[in-house]
Amino acid sequence: MLKFYFGPMDCGKSTLALQMNYNHGRQGRRGLVLTKHDRSGGPKVTSRIGLGLEAIEVEDSLDLVRLVTSRHRIDYLICDEACFYTVEQIEQLADLVDEHGVDVYAFGLASDFRSVMFPAAQRLFELADEVCRLQVEVLCWCGRPGQLNARVVGGVMARTGEQVVIGDTDASHVRYQVLCRRHHRSGLLGEGTEEGPQDGPEAGSDETVQQLSE
Numbered sequence: 001m002l003k004f005y006f007g008p009m010d011c012g013k014s015t016l017a018l019q020m021n022y023n024h025g026r027q028g029r030r031g032l033v034l035t036k037h038d039r040s041g042g043p044k045v046t047s048r049i050g051l052g053l054e055a056i057e058v059e060d061s062l063d064l065v066r067l068v069t070s071r072h073r074i075d076y077l078i079c080d081e082a083c084f085y086t087v088e089q090i091e092q093l094a095d096l097v098d099e100h101g102v103d104v105y106a107f108g109l110a111s112d113f114r115s116v117m118f119p120a121a122q123r124l125f126e127l128a129d130e131v132c133r134l135q136v137e138v139l140c141w142c143g144r145p146g147q148l149n150a151r152v153v154g155g156v157m158a159r160t161g162e163q164v165v166i167g168d169t170d171a172s173h174v175r176y177q178v179l180c181r182r183h184h185r186s187g188l189l190g191e192g193t194e195e196g197p198q199d200g201p202e203a204g205s206d207e208t209v210q211q212l213s214e
């Protein structure tokens, strides 16, 4: 079974990935946790609620079939940040499911800061047995569901640039912000709008996180 969970950043993907790994491990199943460009900057899956787990960093040259078959009995893979894998690696995930009986749970963004799909995410949409949109925790500043990631450079929403730029580090002036489709298209970032209209539930609600940690 190849399953792809997608959603904007901070929607609880990594938390769900870690929770899923815990649940499978408790049933005596053996798995590997893979990631790429995690927010911690190291080969680790970290979530905003502070859970963390050592993980294998997926370099572009890593052959995932070889990685799994070189180990003794792997039942499942948790693939965090799968949107940043190569398309070839997504094919390898499908091979692992079909030829080696491994269950693969992939997590990632669907689209980049321009709202264009990542090649790996597109391949996952094409190949996955099941695709699941995670839409719970994260809202645009206006209260609508946050669907798209905006790249903000020097306070302005960027429309062009490299597909992958790591932001939100101390040294960078690049950050990412989740917006609804309307405000992603208009480029309105809602700065200084904390006092603005608040029709929906508060942004950053911890509902999902609480459900997962029960």
Ligand SMILES: [Zn+2]
Pocket (backbone or CB within 6 Å): 140, 141, 142, 143, 144, 179, 180, 181, 182, 183
């Ligand atoms: Zn909005």
